[in-house]
Amino acid sequence: MPALGGLTLARVLHVHGIPSTVYEAESSPMARARGGMLDIHDYYGQLAVEAAGLMDEFHGLILEGRQQLRLVDRDGTVLLDKADDGTGGRPEVQRGELRQILLDSLPAGTVRWGHKVSGTRTFGDGRHEVTFADGTTVVTSLLVGADGAWYVEVRDGDPDRHRADGGDPAAVPSRLTLSG
Numbered sequence: 001m002p003a004l005g006g007l008t009l010a011r012v013l014h015v016h017g018i019p020s021t022v023y024e025a026e027s028s029p030m031a032r033a034r035g036g037m038l039d040i041h042d043y044y045g046q047l048a049v050e051a052a053g054l055m056d057e058f059h060g061l062i063l064e065g066r067q068q069l070r071l072v073d074r075d076g077t078v079l080l081d082k083a084d085d086g087t088g089g090r091p092e093v094q095r096g097e098l099r100q101i102l103l104d105s106l107p108a109g110t111v112r113w114g115h116k117v118s119g120t121r122t123f124g125d126g127r128h129e130v131t132f133a134d135g136t137t138v139v140t141s142l143l144v145g146a147d148g149a150w151y152v153e154v155r156d157g158d159p160d161r162h163r164a165d166g167g168d169p170a171a172v173p174s175r176l177t178l179s180g
C-alpha cells in the first residue's frame with residue numbers, strides 16, 4: 001500500500017529506528033497516476049508530516065494561494081469568497097508529490113511492489129500471517145492495514161474480525177507488515 005497513511009507510518013517508524021516492510025498491490029511506483037489535491041491541516045496531516053521529519057520537503061510542495069475558497073451557484077453568483085489567509089493552516093499539495101517525498105524518505109527495499117494481499121489470519125500468539133495473490137505468505141508480529149477505503153482491522157486471536165466493515169476476509173487488500 002504505498003500510499004499516504006502506510007508510507008507515513010513506515011517513515012515515522014524508520015525515524016525511530018524501527019524497520020518495516022510495506023506491501024503494495026501495484027507493480028511499481030508508476031503503475032497508476034496519483035492525481036488530486038489534498039488539504040493537509042495543521043492540526044491533523046501536518047502533525048504526521050512533522051513526526052515523519054519531512055516538513056522542509058512538505059513546504060516545498062505547497063501551492064501558494066490555494067487556501068482560497070470560493071463557492072458559486074449555477075449562475076455564477078458568488079455565495080462565499082474566502083481569501084487565502086496565508087497562515088498555512090490547510091495548504092494544498094498534490095497527492096502524488098506527497099507520496100513521492102514519502103517514498104524517497106524510506107530505505108531502499110522497504111516497499112515491496114506487486115504484492116497484492118489476498119488474506120490474513122492471526123495465530124493467536126501475537127503473530128499474523130499475510131497471504132498474497134501469488135500464494136506466498138509472510139508471518140509478522142505486527143500488522144497494520146493501510147489500504148484506504150478498504151481499511152482492515154486485525155486483532156489478536158480473533159480471525160473472524162479481519163475486516164472493519166464485516167466483509168469477506170479473503171478479499172482483504174493491503175497491509176503494512178512490521179518486521180521489527
Ligand SMILES: Cc1cc2nc3c(=O)[nH]c(=O)nc-3n(C[C@H](O)[C@H](O)[C@H](O)COP(=O)(O)OP(=O)(O)OC[C@H]3O[C@@H](n4cnc5c(N)ncnc54)[C@H](O)[C@@H]3O)c2cc1C
Pocket residue numbers: 001002003004005006007023024025026037038039040041045115116117118145146147148149150172173174175
Ligand atoms: C476523494 C478524497 C479526498 C481526500 N482529501 C483529503 C485531504 O484533502 N486531506 C487529507 O488529509 N486527506 C484526504 N483524504 C484522505 C486520504 O486520502 C487518506 O486518509 C489516505 O490516503 C489514507 O492512506 P492509506 O495509505 O491508508 O490509503 P490509500 O492512500 O487509499 O492507499 C491504499 C493503498 O493500498 C493499495 N492496495 C489496495 N488493495 C491492495 C491489496 N489487496 N494488496 C496490497 N495493496 C493494496 C493501493 O494500491 C493503495 O496504494 C481524501 C480521500 C479521498 C478518497
